[in-house]
Amino acid sequence: MDVRLVLLAKLEFVTHFPSTTSASRQKPLSQLAANIFSFVNYLSYIMRPWIRSLRTVDARRVTQRCFSSSRPRLELRSIWDLDNKIDPVYRECTNRSLEIIKFPEDQPPNNVLLIQKEGVPSVTEAMVEFAKYLKTAYPATNIILEPHIATELHSSLPFPIHATPYTTLPPYPNRNPYHLKTSLTVTFGGDGTILHAASLFSTSPVVPPLLSFSLGTLGFLGPWKFSDYKAAITAVFTNKARIMRRSRIKMEAFSGSTQLLGDLWPPDSQSNGGRGEGSGVWAMNEVNIHRGQNPHMAIVEVFVDGRFLTEAVADGIILSTPTGSTAYSLSSFGSIVHPRVPAILLTPICPRSLSFRPLVLPAEVEVSLKLSDKARGDEVEVSIDGKRWGGVRKGVEVKITGEMGNFCGGGEGGVPCIWREGSEHEDEWVGGLNGLLKFNYPFGEEPSSRVFSNIDGLEEKLPCKSTKRDL
Template identity: 30%
Template sequence: MASPLASPTSEPTSPRIRSPLVEDSNKPRMNRLLSMKYNQRSQLTFDSQGLYGPKAKLWESLPPPERKELVNVMIEDPGCGHHLWWVASPDAVLIMKKFKDPEVTKKFKELCSWIIEGDRMNTIVVEPSILEDPLVTEDDDFKNVRAKFKTWNDNAMSTVLRKVDLIICLGGDGTLLYTSSLFTKAIPPIMSISMGSLGFLTPFSYDSYPADIKRILNGGVSLTLRHRLDCKVMTKDKIDQYHGETCPMEAEEFLAPTVTSKFSALSLNPTNITIDKETESAHYLVMNEVVVDRGPSPYITNLEVFCNGRLITTVQADGIIVATPTGSTAYALAAGASVVHPSTPSMVICPICPHSLSFRPVVVPSGVEISIRVSSQARNSAWASFDGRNRTEIKHGESVVITTATSPVPSINNTGHVTDWFDSLAGCLHWNVREVQKGM
């Protein structure tokens, strides 16, 4: 039996990695940085040590028993061929469910009973709201299973979630998005069971969950790493304190200020630039998209978009979307952006109702930094939202800085990262679904 939640099994010091039940001497240990090279000019590095919770590890290419020396190829695909293996038997599972849905709550209780009564895992972690649901707390037949529940308060949330080995989501895409927002760093593998209205990101069916969970606990299942966006809202709260301070920057540098310096120019003269210090007022991780729009104002936005510090365009539109590949099938799809496979290391920049016939969506490498700043000449401020939440006003001269986060969401595939995606395109979005042309 695996260790309890309070003291999860640490990674063995043996030079071999362990499977769920037995140790195979042919399995080399993943004790290095997993470097995902996107192109020659940008690279993100992810630490494979504990990246997916305390017991889940990622293997590139084939599962360890079939792993062989790989032939060098011209193009490295960082998102394909990832598989999940356990260094110890999973012990704690976080089960998230759709909010205020009696039918989902009923199936949630069935799933919990199956896990605990079958001695498959020792601990079930749930949200605090679950323990306030009368359908859960007032069911006497469920009290033995309920006794195995653990939850958190505001002070101990991160401590409890760090000990979760596996996540099971019962609901739709919104449930998965909310679950990912609970984790700011390492995220355990997520199994998403479709019980929502669309289910583009939920490849598993509730009817087959016993066989599917057993397969996942045995290891070797396919993973898709869904990258998130790291978003910072930069405001100017110290204008008076820094007013009059100068910085010897050339005029050309002012035209492409770098956000990473945390300084932005307010005025320009032939030799010096008067600057104000920017401060980070909010920080979010999003799985779908960041939207900056005109909000309640009747005027179009006037937004300056920078890529790696260089001004690339000015947006005069209802707004702009910066989406992950996962989010390319959400709001960005409705706005006319391209559909991008979630394993593609990229970001999608898409205008919302632009006042220009030539302003088309573009796809940029995931290693770049995107900054969206409200122009000082704008008629109104802008409003930003992050995965549809945390609506924030962005005033003149303030900006939203967007990069790719270093903690992706390891989504467990039902059949494979390609098959699941095309099945979702056809089944949920009816991609290229039409009657076949009759023969002559």
């Protein structure tokens, strides 16, 4: 407080209240207290403008601090504000099963889509740590999150993030923001998170490179440990990463010559004149046709390249990719197929006939399925990668085709999964088959003494009580 203001106030008080002189000291104590109270009130009155000015300055300072530091952290932008994606090219490397991913010179991935397993705080913390490192190491990179994740996390990130304004994505590649904007996809979770990320591109023949960190329950498809995330992202941005393509299968549904699609994907006739390139839906794991809630077994006619194969009486039929051969198809006693083998697996679900065995077909064949007129139910359900697609009634034909196995050099076809650094000459699929799926473990016994390479590249020697097997 300024001393001059106090002295001025005291002088004005003496002028206006002469009773405070020595002559008034004989007055009662109550009168003295009243004079002091009047002095305090008058002092607050003349100091009021000065106090108001201090409050205004403090308010301006607080407002300026919030505007300069807090606002960018709270900013959530639309994905449509981003430039279009930068597409890489793929070159064949010495190991012909893998390809080298190459982005244009001085043009690393500009837009990175982050997908996380929901409901696990440790996974969320890992994704936030990764996002902060990515923006620190490569400031020009833009971060894309799913809308519900972006709403929860954008206040905890010190930089703007982008999200799509849609709750339901449009089906057409030329309207889907993920198809147009994503240069690289990074997942944090298990195999289900990878399938979810692939489903965002289920209507596009082109899928951006996929970098997966195993933070889920099983992690059979994710080769990277999160502790190696700096090495992983450096390999991608310096064009040293290698990828392995996981082929998909394409599903189309027709009623006569008219293409039909479910509620999630309206008919493609508006975009490409009916059946044509870009129509249909791609699955990374499997297409499952099953009886659903119908109490009766489904009767499905199966055709291969237009020729009648069999009439299946079963709970359902699974059309699987080699990647999906270790998923639902395996639970139905289907064959296990290496992901580099171009094939379509046809696996029945609980067939009535014991002679109905699983089949492995070439990837270039077309498998057609129809609900038989003999079926007691009017409809069967169709699921794609574990998600319900819709119902197929009598008279509707479902056609399944595979992607060809030779993708080298091209941008289309398959899901390009980034391989773990240092594993060029290691087949991690074999290690995962032994270490995670416990392939050929003797029933009721510990496995025989042998060395398995698990997916993290560690050797684990498993002892055995007995090497004798009961036949």
